[in-house]
Amino acid sequence: MPRNNRRRFGSVRQLPSGRWQVRYYDPETGERRPDEETYATKTDAEVRLSQLEADISRGVWTDPDAGKVNFGEYATTWLKERKLEETTRERNEGVLRLHIKPQLGERFLSEITAPRVRAWRTKLLESGVGEPTVVKAYQMLRAIMNTAVDDELIKRNPCRIPGADTYDVPERPVLTVPEVYSVAASIQLQWKALVLLTAFTTLRLGELAALRRRDVDLGARVLWVRRNQAELSSGKLVTKAPKSRAGFRPVAFPEMIVPDLEHHLEHHAAAGQEGRFFVGPRGGRLRRSNFRDDWVAARTKAGVSEEVHFHDLRHTGNTLASQSGASTRELMTRMGHSTTKAALIYQHMTSDRDRTIADKMGDAAREALEKDAPPEATGTDGARED
Known part of the structure; x- marks a missing residue:
């Protein structure tokens, strides 16, 4: 027969196997229940019973069966x-x-x-x-x-691996300004403005794909980011608002690319103020797949490393803006970082300062082009027509 050792809170008893079992009253149901484990000695069982009593009195006891959820x-x-x-x-x-x-x-x-x-x-x-x-x-x-x-189903989170929630992002390639212009001169004319705007405004592809004519102010040299386009794995395109207030923003661009944008508006953008600034080859929505092959061909023709992805144009622009004197806060605003801090900074940043950054980017680009780039790559006068 099992041997009982009753206490006011619960009891311990020795089982036929020789091990000791702890029993106590469930604080939620009032029913007596056994502990999940048995113990080698009576002392071990009594220590466990004391622990259970302390947990219940402090309100930290968790029902062992609560975690039995798939x-x-x-x-x-x-x-x-x-x-x-x-x-x-x-x-x-x-x-x-x-x-x-x-x-x-x-x-x-x-x-x-x-x-x-x-x-x-x-x-x-x-x-x-x-x-x-x-x-x-x-x-x-x-x-x-x-x-x-x-939900009080488990006592403690088992995910406690130091450093497992972060990883070191590998350094991405940065193009030189002559390389940017070389690729822009090598790609189909429909995508030239896309290359230049990505490099000099650092907008995301989805933000550029969602631009309308009315979002592009050539006189003020500003793009207004009001929406973003995303592509699901099913191929469905979704146009949505930016994730945060910081995503709604004006982004200035240098004067030197204005002729390229004027050419694009005249020959490639959709009609009307609500017409999309960038469209696909057949007049539909812009997708990455629309120009992927053209990007690879232009990159190869320009002699740019095959490791360079289209997204690296954004990284290139951010680097150029930083080198042109933009502060961390100004960079966060241009990039549209969706944090509370970035949103507050955006509200207080003046468009004049943003235009100054764009001008410095343009000056640095023009200086680099004068040194290294072929003359025909600096404008649209000699551009190919469709």
Whole structure:
């Protein structure tokens, strides 16, 4: 027969196996329940009983059965309840489906321990999943488990790997101004203004794709960013407002590219004030796929490294703006960084100062071109016509 040792709070008893069991009263139901584990000695069991009594009296006790919730179902509900943009939701659904659920989806929340999280992350890296994707997956898993803590399903978040939520972004190539103009002179005329504006305004492709004629003020030399275009994996194009107040912004450009923009408006932009500034080859919406082959061909013709991506034009422009004297705050504003601090800075930054930055960028570009670039690459006078 089991041997009992009753106490006011609970009891310990020795089982036929010789191990000791702890029993106590559930503070929520009032029913007596056994602890999840058994113990080798009576002393160990009594220590555990004292710990349980202390946890309950301090209000930090968690129902051991609360964590017996299927992680996959919990994570799906967690994501469904989040208010997210279509593109962000699509990315998160992909990360959850491809990188989290395969290893953890069938387990209970309580079974996802710190060692299991470490093993999951290691397996992802060893299987060849890129570090940025692994970081995103880890961040999502940690957020899900934080909610589980808040829901009192688990006591502590098991995602506690130092440095696992960040990664070192590799340095991207920076083009010289002559290289920018060489690529612009080598690409189809329909995309020349796209190359120059990306380099000298550092707008994102989605922001450029969403520009209308009325957003381009050649007299003031300013582009007004009012919306952004995103492409889902299904191919669907979504036009949306910028993520934050900082995304709504005027961005100045240097005078030297005005002739190229005038040429583009006359020959390539859609008609009307609401007409898109950039359109696809057949008059439709601009997509990255519209000009990808032309970009590669122009990059090759210009002798630019194949490691240079179109997005590196934005990086090039940011570098040029910094070299032209833009402060960190001014750079954040031009780039449209979506943080509270960036938004407040944007509200107080004057367009005159932004135009000064653009002018300095233009001066630096003109000086570099005079030294290295062929004369025919500096304007549209000798440009090819459609």
